[in-house]
Amino acid sequence: MYTWFECKVRYEKVAENGMNKKVTEPYVVDAMSFTEAENRIIEIVSQYVSGEFTVTDIKRANYNEVFFNEDGDRWFKAKVQFITIDEKTAVEKKTSVNMLVQASDLKDALTKIDEGMKGTMADYVIASVAETAIMDVYPYGEGVDEKPEYETENKQ
Secondary structure, rough: OOEEEEEEEEEEEEEOOOOEEEEEEEEEEEOHHHHHHHHHOOOOHHHHEEEEEEEEEEEEOOOOEEEEEOOOOOOEEEEEEEEEEOOOOOOOEEEEEEEEEOOHHHHHHHHHHHHHHOOHHHHHHHHEEEEOOOOOOOOOOOOOOOOOOOOOOOOO
């Protein structure tokens, strides 16, 4: 089971107009502790950023599932509700989970969620999908030069 941490990194970036601008960008890493998350994000970002940077915030991210898509360039947070029916009372119950989806747009994100949920036996409803500011996601064991193995049903 993955434990995801959202790490915010602040550094100076050259803007389109050539001026230096301080930016804070969120990244998501898989780690066992806050200390490991900090070490991983420092190792990853140090390969991208020239100059000084600071890890300004680390918090546990509540993602039950992450769907990678090599064609996607943005990250979307989805709230998916699993529907169960209590056998005794016959009352419908919805259990919400958060998912992170890499996609090119909102429609693509919905498609990727449906593709990822194909094998599930439970009924579900996609309650919401919203674009995030997350720059990239690094599962455990994935470095800067290594990209995750993308699991897609329709490999060609």
